[in-house]
Amino acid sequence: MSATEADYIIVGGGLTGCTLARDQMLLITQMLVRPSAVLLLQGLTWIGRIQVFLMPQQITEFISTMLGKLLGVGVLVTNLVLCPSTLTCYVANPEEYLILVSTLLILVVNYAGWSRGNAADYDAWGAIVDDSRWSYAGLLPFFKKSEKYFDKKADPEQHGFEGPIHIISTSASDPDRQYGLREPLLKAWTNIGVKYNPDPVGSTEGISEYLENWRDGQRQPAQKAYGIEGITVITNKRVNRIIFSKDEEERPKASGVQLSDGRFIKAHKEVILSAGTFGTPQVLMLSGIGSASALSALGIQVVHDAPEVGQNLFDHFAHFQLWKVRHPEEGLAMGNPIWNKPAYFKGMPCDWVVNERVPSNFLERVEESTQDSDSSLLKAGGCHIESSVIYAPAGIPGLPMNGTFISSSIMLLLPTSRGAVTLASTSPSDLPLITSNYYSTKADVACLIYGTRRMLQVMLETSPAKEYIEGEVAPPGQAELSPDSLDEEIEQRIRAVGMSHKHAAGTVAMGKVVGSDLKVLGVGGLRVVDGSVLPVPIGGHPQATLYALAEQAADIILDEARV
Numbered sequence: 001m002s003a004t005e006a007d008y009i010i011v012g013g014g015l016t017g018c019t020l021a022r023d024q025m026l027l028i029t030q031m032l033v034r035p036s037a038v039l040l041l042q043g044l045t046w047i048g049r050i051q052v053f054l055m056p057q058q059i060t061e062f063i064s065t066m067l068g069k070l071l072g073v074g075v076l077v078t079n080l081v082l083c084p085s086t087l088t089c090y091v092a093n094p095e096e097y098l099i100l101v102s103t104l105l106i107l108v109v110n111y112a113g114w115s116r117g118n119a120a121d122y123d124a125w126g127a128i129v130d131d132s133r134w135s136y137a138g139l140l141p142f143f144k145k146s147e148k149y150f151d152k153k154a155d156p157e158q159h160g161f162e163g164p165i166h167i168i169s170t171s172a173s174d175p176d177r178q179y180g181l182r183e184p185l186l187k188a189w190t191n192i193g194v195k196y197n198p199d200p201v202g203s204t205e206g207i208s209e210y211l212e213n214w215r216d217g218q219r220q221p222a223q224k225a226y227g228i229e230g231i232t233v234i235t236n237k238r239v240n241r242i243i244f245s246k247d248e249e250e251r252p253k254a255s256g257v258q259l260s261d262g263r264f265i266k267a268h269k270e271v272i273l274s275a276g277t278f279g280t281p282q283v284l285m286l287s288g289i290g291s292a293s294a295l296s297a298l299g300i301q302v303v304h305d306a307p308e309v310g311q312n313l314f315d316h317f318a319h320f321q322l323w324k325v326r327h328p329e330e331g332l333a334m335g336n337p338i339w340n341k342p343a344y345f346k347g348m349p350c351d352w353v354v355n356e357r358v359p360s361n362f363l364e365r366v367e368e369s370t371q372d373s374d375s376s377l378l379k380a381g382g383c384h385i386e387s388s389v390i391y392a393p394a395g396i397p398g399l400p401m402n403g404t405f406i407s408s409s410i411m412l413l414l415p416t417s418r419g420a421v422t423l424a425s426t427s428p429s430d431l432p433l434i435t436s437n438y439y440s441t442k443a444d445v446a447c448l449i450y451g452t453r454r455m456l457q458v459m460l461e462t463s464p465a466k467e468y469i470e471g472e473v474a475p476p477g478q479a480e481l482s483p484d485s486l487d488e489e490i491e492q493r494i495r496a497v498g499m500s501h502k503h504a505a506g507t508v509a510m511g512k513v514v515g516s517d518l519k520v521l522g523v524g525g526l527r528v529v530d531g532s533v534l535p536v537p538i539g540g541h542p543q544a545t546l547y548a549l550a551e552q553a554a555d556i557i558l559d560e561a562r563v
């Protein structure tokens, strides 16, 4: 087949798109239409541009330094625009991001943090869509299929050892990767009552080693892990819209896509959208699938009235804090000469992840005072807060990387706030509008205050961590926080500096816009396989879940194709 037709067209070559493509290549000819979420780096004075939607301006300095250290090159991250109303960032001009130069190093922007959600989170998903394939037990074979877990003694009922994604812990990655705050932090968290959890699968509660998908000392993006050799790939072209014809019953059926250069690519079997939480609803709406009244108001011909397209946006909203260490000469933080060891850059400078449930008496108070429609999720048995300490001033602009500062992240695992993605205009090159609504429910406010107070207690009041921490460094214009700060003071701080953890999902929710077989309801020949289909938040970093989602999707599609 030529590049004007394919059996299956996958729109979007990000995490799920690459996974899906590889899984099906034995059976079908495919096309991956891919404007590529990559950073391109070259030489010493290189300029990189980021195409992803979600990079917060505040962390570009950290990323630049980290990448520069990792790769031994100078890195300048440019072209980012902060959209204040949404707490989300875009590149200024997504059409412009690919500057092709001779020797390119391609790097996907994703920190590689790896964790599954709690079993209860997936069980809630399976129950909502009434399909056990999306429960924890239903997804487990696909978690295992995707991973190559580093610890051969780990439970084979829970882990895979032959998959493409290499998972490794901080301590196993290199015997020389011994960060100075590792033991003090472990002891402090256990002294405050958190249990050590050696393998956070099924139940994620407790303190566990930080896990990452790195292979042989290098970050492992989806297209490298799965390999897209042999697949027809069109890069640097956006899909403007899906083209519909009619099936035998006169229902709309996706018959191909139109690219930004005007070309039409025909799909003999299916169009599969893997354009992500913002891209997928945008393409659907531009193609006439969305709220009929909103589409008509823009003059877009309605193919199927689906008011839920773009709704249900959620993210792991987070509060980052900065801390000054007492003994910078001991090499506790990035910037000290000790950090010239290559081992220290075999992943994120972090040892532990702490997953906690907010106590039930506290939650009951929240639930009594809240009207949130899905605060029931909080009761389901999952964890509500993830805390971690990073041995560098991540997320805070303007601070020197001189071995003096570290940072912490407190992340809402099961947010109850919901936002929306809508069209800004009928032009596919205009970015969609994002109304994040992050941190807008009482439950979210209460859970993040609880998590922030826990972090303050660990860092400032609990041995041995407190012996290493001189104090919190307040952002400009803000007062320092302490474990005794009032709830209102902590809330005010979070509202001033809180930000997305870049885990947005949910805008094409399963059960509302797509069925549990991932087919878009109301039309034929069209599926969605990406983070947008999650109906509810999952209390882990999304990668592990999305690889499993794409693996299961590939099975569903292959099974149907075999009939």
Ligand SMILES: Cc1cc2nc3c(=O)[nH]c(=O)nc-3n(C[C@H](O)[C@H](O)[C@H](O)COP(=O)(O)OP(=O)(O)OC[C@H]3O[C@@H](n4cnc5c(N)ncnc54)[C@H](O)[C@@H]3O)c2cc1C
Pocket: 011, 012, 013, 014, 015, 016, 017, 033, 034, 035, 036, 037, 051, 052, 054, 055, 109, 110, 111, 112, 113, 114, 115, 237, 238, 239, 240, 274, 275, 276, 277, 279, 280, 283, 501, 502, 503, 504, 529, 530, 531, 532, 541, 542, 543, 544, 546
């Ligand atoms: C800075 C950052 C750090 C992160 N760190 C972590 C982490 O440490 N751990 C973790 O688990 N998760 C992390 N994530 C989240 C994780 O990367 C995402 O959840 C995941 O990539 C989502 O996968 P996806 O396939 O749904 O979408 P994506 O991977 O975003 O892929 C969507 C693709 O579609 C393309 N596209 C969009 N619109 C169109 C169109 N119209 N035509 C053609 N192509 C289109 C995009 O260019 C992109 O390549 C991070 C995200 C960011 C941004």
